[in-house]
Amino acid sequence: MTDTATRSRPLSPHLQVYRWPITMVMSIAHRITGAALYFGTLLLVFLLLSAAAGEGSYYKASVLFGSVPGQIVLFGYTFALLHHMLGGIRHFIWDTDRGMEPGTREALAWANLAGSVVLTIIIWAVALAFR
Amino acid sequence: MTNTTSMRTPFARVRGLGSAKSGTSHFWHQRLTGLANIGLAIGLIVIVLTLIGKPYAEAITFISRPLVSLILLAGVISATIHMRIGMQVIIEDYVHGEFLKVLAILANTFFAFAVAISAVYAILTFGIARLLT
Numbered sequence: 001m002t003d004t005a006t007r008s009r010p011l012s013p014h015l016q017v018y019r020w021p022i023t024m025v026m027s028i029a030h031r032i033t034g035a036a037l038y039f040g041t042l043l044l045v046f047l048l049l050s051a052a053a054g055e056g057s058y059y060k061a062s063v064l065f066g067s068v069p070g071q072i073v074l075f076g077y078t079f080a081l082l083h084h085m086l087g088g089i090r091h092f093i094w095d096t097d098r099g100m101e102p103g104t105r106e107a108l109a110w111a112n113l114a115g116s117v118v119l120t121i122i123i124w125a126v127a128l129a130f131r
Numbered sequence: 132m133t134n135t136t137s138m139r140t141p142f143a144r145v146r147g148l149g150s151a152k153s154g155t156s157h158f159w160h161q162r163l164t165g166l167a168n169i170g171l172a173i174g175l176i177v178i179v180l181t182l183i184g185k186p187y188a189e190a191i192t193f194i195s196r197p198l199v200s201l202i203l204l205a206g207v208i209s210a211t212i213h214m215r216i217g218m219q220v221i222i223e224d225y226v227h228g229e230f231l232k233v234l235a236i237l238a239n240t241f242f243a244f245a246v247a248i249s250a251v252y253a254i255l256t257f258g259i260a261r262l263l264t
Contacts, residue, residue, distance in 0.1 A: 031221060034214070034217045034218075034221075035218070035221060037214065038214045038217070038218050041210065041211070041214065041246045042246070044207075044250065045246050045249045045250055045253075048249070048250050048253035048254065049249055049252075049253050051187075051190065051191065051194070051253065051257070052252070052253040052256045052257065055187040055188075058187050058190070059187070078176075081172060081176075085168070085169060085172060088165045088168075088169070089169070091165075092162070092165075092166070095162070123176060123180070126180060127179075127180055127183055130180060130183045130184055131183060131184055
């Protein structure tokens, strides 16, 4: 017999075929935002260590964070943080054995998405007003 | 007559752990740090917004205030514990092959610790600088 255990077999297409439920999208988004936040902590560490290293380093870090690509990264990081946080609150709701019925679960998922967009915009509006 | 078909040893029954080897500690610790992170992340956002546009001396003075430092310290510790557990779940899901998986989990723990220790060091230096001036 040929060794089929180590030879990979073709999968029938599924992701490209079936409709993506919003709850499924939000589940993987929760994981992706979590991973993005994980690596993004390097940004925070970079800022803190730059500040601890003295005024010159802090100034250089500020210039980097103030640049257009820097601001885009920070904007994305804010969105990931809020999206993941609201997703975590959804998890807490499920922990109390609520919110899993059809209809409710989709509403929670959409509220998560909408809430993170709205909160990100509000926070950045405040941030840009301070500059 | 024996009353059980369980094949667990008495020691295993006392420890109460199954093949996952560690019980529900990850579940609980994620909830614990997740809950703390809600408030601490809001605090972090407020702190960052307050720091925008401040010159260096003012920024350091602000961060070295006890309440601000404590929020940052607690936030860093809670967040790094949370992210370590979360990334471990991702690694366990996608990395197969025992050696690579163990290596990845080790790297994950070291990364989380490095982030935590660097941030704590920086935050404490601000506080000490405040005491010395």
